């Protein structure tokens with residue numbers, strides 16, 4: 527009771543509006559206007575202490591719950607528990623599963639089970655001060671910045687080696703078609719957290735690779751799951767899509783995959799290689815035909831000979847070949863040949879049309895010949911007459 531009165535008596539004289547802010551101006555500036563400041567979560571909510579005390583030691587008093595700089599475990603519990611509080615998060619419409627997910631992640635297992643503090647904690651990915659939500663383009667967890675945020679550690683050779691991991695993921699990912707699409711601002715392409723999870727980050731097991739990639743490449747997944755390789759996923763003999771495409775440095779798909787990959791396992795089975803050759807042959811030769819017609823149509827267009835209808839034939843062939851590239855995931859040569867066959871039909875029809883148009887123009891030119899000859903003769907005559915008149919004058 528005496529202490530209470532003493533505090534009350536002391537307060538008016540000793541207060542500044544917020545002593546933490548007065549002494550820690552730089553951190554206060556970081557916080558201003560950001561997510562927590564907007565929700566009126568100030569320094570004391572995270573660090574304890576008494577912001578009514580102007581003196582450092584009084585403001586930092588342990589009796590006022592001052593925690594000082596937070597360690598890894600304390601940070602995860604501080605952030606995680608408040609964010610798991612449903613009543614507290616409801617007004618903001620935020621999910622409340624971050625801590626629960628984090629516990630299941632390799633990072634969380636490292637911290638809680640192995641007491642290893644070198645894995646990611648909440649503030650490794652979000653920062654501690656000036657936190658922004660993932661929609662803000664300045665946030666370290668905005669899709670375009672995630673690879674860099676994970677890469678701080680996953681590209682760190684000594685840290686990764688200490689955990690038996692390769693430090694190659696960030697550099698490999700940076701070269702991928704996915705990273706390039708994302709860099710253009712198209713966030714339909716995946717970054718690290720799309721495939722691994724953010725709070726629950728784990729490597730997808732063999733069994734779930736097709737599910738991870740299939741979130742976006744649905745048709746490829748369906749076909750793969752009916753292909754002769756699918757049963758091998760469960761036995762652990764075939765890690766799904768990444769056998770042929772790799773996991774991080776995914777490149778635009780090309781038929782050369784057939785040359786580089788299939789032989790690794792089927793080198794001794796000529797029947798399977800024969801099937802491969804049929805599939806690759808159907809795709810390769812159709813691609814060549816398509817390229818030839820594209821060049822032909824372009825040349826025709828330069829002579830004013832191409833019509834919109836010609837473009838239509840080409841578009842249909844392109845669409846057909848695109849679906850054949852997807853369909854080859856069935857590994858069924860007959861199905862691929864059926865679709866490439868139709869596309870080749872379109873390309874053959876286009877070849878005939880272009881030939882007809884060229885012939886027609888040639889005839890038109892021939893038909894013009896007599897007219898041109900007549901005009902030349904006429905002007906010759908006129909010139910001769912003009913010369914004669916001149917020489918008489």
Ligand code: HEC
Nearest residue numbers: 545546549569570573574575576577580581582585594595
């Ligand atoms: C009179 C100035 C002053 C006031 C008021 C003050 N601090 Fe500090 N604070 C400091 C200084 C100086 C340090 C540097 C380390 C030290 O000497 O303890 C510091 C360090 C800290 C640290 C880091 C401690 C560590 O272990 O590294 C935290 C966290 C902190 N202050 C939070 C607060 C909070 C929260 C408040 C308000 C309740 C507050 N401070 C009020 C001056 C102040």
Ligand code: HEC
Nearest residue numbers: 546547550553554557562567568569572595596601649654
């Ligand atoms: C949402 C919780 C949260 C809020 C709000 C917060 N801090 Fe911190 N603060 C942390 C965490 C977590 C750390 C540990 C830093 C780390 O892990 O990198 C920290 C570290 C610090 C440090 C140690 C030096 C440093 O930068 O690492 C100081 C000083 C500090 N905070 C002061 C403040 C002050 C002053 C405010 C109010 C303006 C504030 N903090 C608001 C969570 C918070």
Ligand code: HEC
Nearest residue numbers: 605606609621624625628646647648651660667719724725
């Ligand atoms: C390994 C990096 C990483 C760690 C560790 C991490 N986060 Fe996140 N966090 C993200 C990413 C990335 C997003 C963006 C949305 C997504 O991909 O889930 C996010 C989103 C959020 C959001 C926005 C709402 C939501 O769930 O999408 C909150 C709140 C949040 N994190 C809180 C936390 C808390 C609390 C912790 C610690 C228990 C934590 N985060 C640990 C990377 C991380």
Ligand code: HEC
Nearest residue numbers: 561564565571604605608618648649652654657658659660
């Ligand atoms: C005392 C409760 C509390 C603590 C502790 C806390 N937060 Fe928050 N946090 C909130 C509230 C409330 C919001 C919503 C603010 C808003 O939307 O304006 C929020 C917002 C966020 C957001 C932005 C979410 C979004 O999608 O806009 C992230 C990210 C986040 N917090 C991460 C953290 C991290 C990391 C820590 C620990 C360093 C932490 N929080 C500590 C209550 C807390």
Ligand code: HEC
Nearest residue numbers: 632636644645646650675676679689718719722727728729
């Ligand atoms: C602060 C450093 C740090 C950051 C940031 C970080 N990680 Fe990690 N990560 C680690 C460490 C260290 C391990 C090893 C943990 C262990 O084995 O205990 C790990 C493990 C992993 C693993 C498990 C690998 C395996 O095969 O066991 C995955 C997956 C992972 N992190 C993904 C991510 C993703 C995705 C992000 C970004 C959203 C991220 N990490 C951010 C340090 C970090």
Ligand code: HEC
Nearest residue numbers: 673676680692695696699716717718721729730731732773
């Ligand atoms: C397109 C999906 C995808 C993206 C994007 C992705 N990964 Fe992976 N990652 C995988 C798959 C699949 C595996 C292999 C899992 C297996 O072998 O069981 C993997 C494995 C890993 C591993 C563990 C294996 C090892 O030792 O390398 C880590 C760590 C990892 N990824 C981190 C990252 C980081 C960091 C990023 C971002 C820079 C990232 N990944 C982006 C799909 C992805």
Ligand code: HEC
Nearest residue numbers: 736739743746747750766767770779780781783784809851
């Ligand atoms: C046995 C090897 C192999 C496996 C397994 C495989 N692919 Fe492919 N994939 C290919 C080849 C070869 C091509 C290129 C065909 C071409 O360009 O003619 C391709 C093409 C693609 C394309 C581009 C097709 C398009 O839309 O034009 C995507 C996307 C793709 N694969 C995703 C996947 C996904 C997702 C999985 C797993 C569900 C998967 N692949 C499994 C060999 C494979």
Ligand code: HEC
Nearest residue numbers: 703707714715716720738739741742767771776777778779
């Ligand atoms: C979040 C959605 C998403 C996920 C998850 C995803 N991708 Fe992609 N992928 C894309 C987008 C978008 C493109 C670029 C546009 C396109 O070509 O379809 C792309 C392109 C590709 C290409 C090049 C296609 C071509 O036309 O040459 C391949 C191959 C590919 N992805 C394979 C994979 C594999 C394998 C995985 C899983 C390890 C995966 N993707 C996971 C969205 C995704």
Ligand code: HEC
Nearest residue numbers: 754755758764769783784787788790791797798801802857
């Ligand atoms: C990681 C090893 C591996 C790779 C790489 C691989 N396969 Fe297979 N494949 C197998 C195994 C194992 C079987 C089942 C045993 C068998 O029939 O040979 C199989 C079965 C098949 C079958 C069905 C068997 C049959 O007689 O019809 C076909 C077709 C096939 N693979 C085609 C391909 C093609 C095409 C590629 C390259 C794009 C490829 N495989 C790459 C391991 C692989």
